[in-house]
Amino acid sequence: MEILELIQSNLLTPIVLFFIFGIIAARIKSDLKIPDAISEFLPIYLLAAIGLHGGIEMRNTGFETMLVPMLVAIGLSLVFTLNHYQILRRIGKFNLFDSYALASTYGAVGAVTFSVGLSFLKNQGVTSEGYIAAILAVLEPVAFILAIFLTNMAVSKQIREKKESVGETQVASEIELGISETKTNLKQVLHESVTGKAIVILLGSIIIGYLIGEEGFSSISIVFDELFTGAIVIFLIEMGIIAGQRLDDIKKVGMFLVGFSILIPTFNGIIGVLVATLLGLSLGGAVMFGLLLASASFIAAPAVLRHAIPQAKPSLYITSALGITFPYNIIVLLPIMFMISTVLHNEGSIDLFYYISRGLL
Amino acid sequence: MKLYNVKLLTVTCEILAQKNVIKILSKHKITGYTTYEVDGNGARGLRGQGLKNEKNVKVEVIMQENTLQDVVEEIARTLFTNFAIVLYVSDVGVLRTEKFV
Numbered sequence: 001m002e003i004l005e006l007i008q009s010n011l012l013t014p015i016v017l018f019f020i021f022g023i024i025a026a027r028i029k030s031d032l033k034i035p036d037a038i039s040e041f042l043p044i045y046l047l048a049a050i051g052l053h054g055g056i057e058m059r060n061t062g063f064e065t066m067l068v069p070m071l072v073a074i075g076l077s078l079v080f081t082l083n084h085y086q087i088l089r090r091i092g093k094f095n096l097f098d099s100y101a102l103a104s105t106y107g108a109v110g111a112v113t114f115s116v117g118l119s120f121l122k123n124q125g126v127t128s129e130g131y132i133a134a135i136l137a138v139l140e141p142v143a144f145i146l147a148i149f150l151t152n153m154a155v156s157k158q159i160r161e162k163k164e165s166v167g168e169t170q171v172a173s174e175i176e177l178g179i180s181e182t183k184t185n186l187k188q189v190l191h192e193s194v195t196g197k198a199i200v201i202l203l204g205s206i207i208i209g210y211l212i213g214e215e216g217f218s219s220i221s222i223v224f225d226e227l228f229t230g231a232i233v234i235f236l237i238e239m240g241i242i243a244g245q246r247l248d249d250i251k252k253v254g255m256f257l258v259g260f261s262i263l264i265p266t267f268n269g270i271i272g273v274l275v276a277t278l279l280g281l282s283l284g285g286a287v288m289f290g291l292l293l294a295s296a297s298f299i300a301a302p303a304v305l306r307h308a309i310p311q312a313k314p315s316l317y318i319t320s321a322l323g324i325t326f327p328y329n330i331i332v333l334l335p336i337m338f339m340i341s342t343v344l345h346n347e348g349s350i351d352l353f354y355y356i357s358r359g360l361l
Numbered sequence: 362m363k364l365y366n367v368k369l370l371t372v373t374c375e376i377l378a379q380k381n382v383i384k385i386l387s388k389h390k391i392t393g394y395t396t397y398e399v400d401g402n403g404a405r406g407l408r409g410q411g412l413k414n415e416k417n418v419k420v421e422v423i424m425q426e427n428t429l430q431d432v433v434e435e436i437a438r439t440l441f442t443n444f445a446i447v448l449y450v451s452d453v454g455v456l457r458t459e460k461f462v
Contacts, residue, residue, distance in 0.1 A: 040413055242412060302414045306377040310443035318412075 006335040013123060015116055016331055018233045022240015023327075027247065034238040042235040043299060046115045047198055048205045049224040049231075050133045053118075055209020056217055057130020066131035069279050069289065073135050074142055076275065076293055080268050081107030081143045085150075087264075092256045094316075096154055100147040101305045101312030102257075105321050106264055107143030109136055110295035111198060112232075112239065116330045117291040119229040121284045124338065128284035132292065137202040139292060140300060141193040148189050148308040189308040198300055242322060249319040257316065261296075261324040265333060269294030273337050277344045286341040287334070294329055294337070296321035364454030367461050368429045372420040372436065373399065374446035375408065379418045381444075385435050386422060390462055394422045405445040417445070423453065423461045 010016060025032045058066070084103035088094045094102065114136055121128055193199070209217065217224070250258065272290035281289055298321040302314050372382050379396060386394060399417045401408050408417045424432065429450065440446050455461065 036413065299412070299414075302412070303377065306375075306414070306444075307380070314415075318415075 003336055003339045006339060007332055010120070010335045011331060013120075014233050015119060015229070015236055019236040019240040019243075019327065019330070022237040022242075023244035023247070024240075025237075026241045026244025032237075033241065034234065039235065039238045042231055042238075043111060044197065044201050045231055046228070046235065047111055047202045049228050050111070050115060050118065050136070051202045051205025052209035052217060052220075052224050054130040054133025055206040056212070056214060058134065058206070059210050059213050061129070061131065063131075066129075066134060069129075069131070069276065069281065070135050070138055072275060072279060073139055073289065073292060076268075076272065077107050077109075077139055077142050078146055080293065081146050084264060085147075087260065092260065097151065097309050097311035098313055098316055100151045101301075101309050101317050102260075102320070104143040104147030104305070105298075105301045105317040106261075106268075106296045106325075107146070108141075108297035108301060109139045109292050110297050110299075110321070110326065110329075111136065111140075111202075112235065112299065113291060113295035113326060113329050114288070115228075115232050116236070117288055117334060119232055120330075120334050120338070121287060122229065124284075126284040126287075127282070128288045129281060132285060132288045133202065134206055135289075136292060137199055137206065140199055140202075140297070141190075141196075141304075143297075144193055144301075144304045144308070145190060148186055148304075151309050152186055186308075189304060192307070193300075193304050196300065196303070239322070239326065243327060246319050246323040249315055250323050253316055253319050257320050258324060261320040262328050265294040265296065265325050265329055266336075269329075269333055269337050270340060273341050273344070277341065283341050283345040286344070287337050290337045290341070291329070291334065294333055296325045298322040298326065362456065364456065365458035367423055367453060367455050367458060368426050369451045369453040370422045370424065370429060370432065370448065371451070372422075372446065372448045373401070373417060374420070374440070374448075375405075375444055376416045376418045377414055378440055378444040378446055379420065381440055382420050382436060385432060385439070388435075389428055389432050391422060391424055391428065391432070393460070394420055396420045403445060403447070408445065423455065425458075425461060428462055 022032075081103050084106050085099050088099040088102050089096070092099070118128070269290040272293035273286045276286035276289035298318055301321065302318055305312060305317065306314060374382060376398070383394065386392075396418050399419050401417055408415060422432075433448065433450070436446075436448060
């Protein structure tokens with residue numbers, strides 16, 4: 001089995017080994033910890049590097065090529081979020097708030113997962129389209145906005161129904177207050193997620209990368225290119241420690257959510273690879289596109305959801321995204337998607353449809 | 362020197378509730394407060410490990426007793442159910458009572 005071999009060789013990369021090392025360090029209750037300032041700095045650094053690369057490549061390819069993949073990615077993200085909600089609410093029997101929070105966590109994208117994907121491809125000697133960094137930036141708030149909007153709709157509806165059944169004037173005024181509060185809530189969240197540090201640094205770096213081009217980048221490439229994988233390794237020690245501390249919580253989230261956290265990314269990721277291939281993205285580009293849709297957000301999600309849907313339990317969405325989906329994505333799913341993308345790109349277009357029809361059946 | 366009696370409100374809460382607390386304060390025309398990041402353990406488990414968003418924060422505010430009632434009531438009503446939060450009030454003495462609404 002080639003896939004098993006690839007997973008095996010992926011296990012022996014520094015990124016994955018240091019992640020596992022972090023988990024072990026947490027399990028043996030070591031006091032090993034990456035200093036706060038560094039673990040806050042590294043995501044900013046990683047996003048800046050991703051943005052710069054994306055911007056430079058967009059200068060070469062132009063904006064038109066990214067329009068269709070971006071719109072398709074947004075569409076898929078929205079459909080997946082709704083799909084997650086239905087699964088969680090109907091089959092998983094989660095309450096409304098937890099369902100929407102989880103659905104959007106899995107509909108959103110993970111910047112750390114994205115960084116790991118880029119260095120995985122680098123390791124395989126494969127490049128990807130630079131504009132996928134721009135898709136990352138645009139996709140980040142989409143799932144949250146949808147989930148928050150739908151939650152507020154549901155809450156307002158509940159409040160209105162209550163209002164009709166009670167019918168008292170004093171209560172009614174309190175209810176109106178509630179409705180207007182949810183509305184301002186949505187506006188605030190929109191503003192917060194768009195001006196959040198992840199999107200700001202990512203978009204800023206894309207623009208700077210676009211402006212400076214290859215020549216301008218050469219003077220800073222030692223920091224933003226050669227140090228990239230090393231920086232991810234340091235960050236993944238921290239991620240490993242946090243994931244390790246949360247391993248006990250996995251028992252609390254329940255078997256259904258564990259299954260959800262593995263099957264949903266697999267499904268979304270493979271659909272992503274297939275769609276990206278159909279759209280004409282390169283081998284590496286299709287893997288990154290799939291990874292965008294497979295990944296779950298665990299740094300941005302709590303910050304957004306805690307304000308927008310405070311009723312949802314953060315232990316559910318953080319534990320499943322960071323403790324289960326993230327390790328699964330970088331260790332198992334990434335090689336699988338790479339394999340699928342390789343097969344798809346090596347075959348002719350007629351065979352491609354054969355694979356797709358087999359995949360769907 | 363004469364000390365005037367005012368109230369010190371201390372709110373220990375998860376860092377993501379800090380904004381909500383400060384919004385309530387400013388709604389009651391309170392602009393001065395002190396915050397610092399803290400670790401600890403409580404009903405919602407060990408706090409302050411790992412992700413920055415899971416840290417706790419302590420907010421200290423000095424105010425007059427009549428403002429205090431409204432502020433505490435609003436914090437309790439809007440934040441107690443969904444957030445990791447503890448609040449307590451103590452008596453303190455200040456020199457310049459006009460600084461505190």
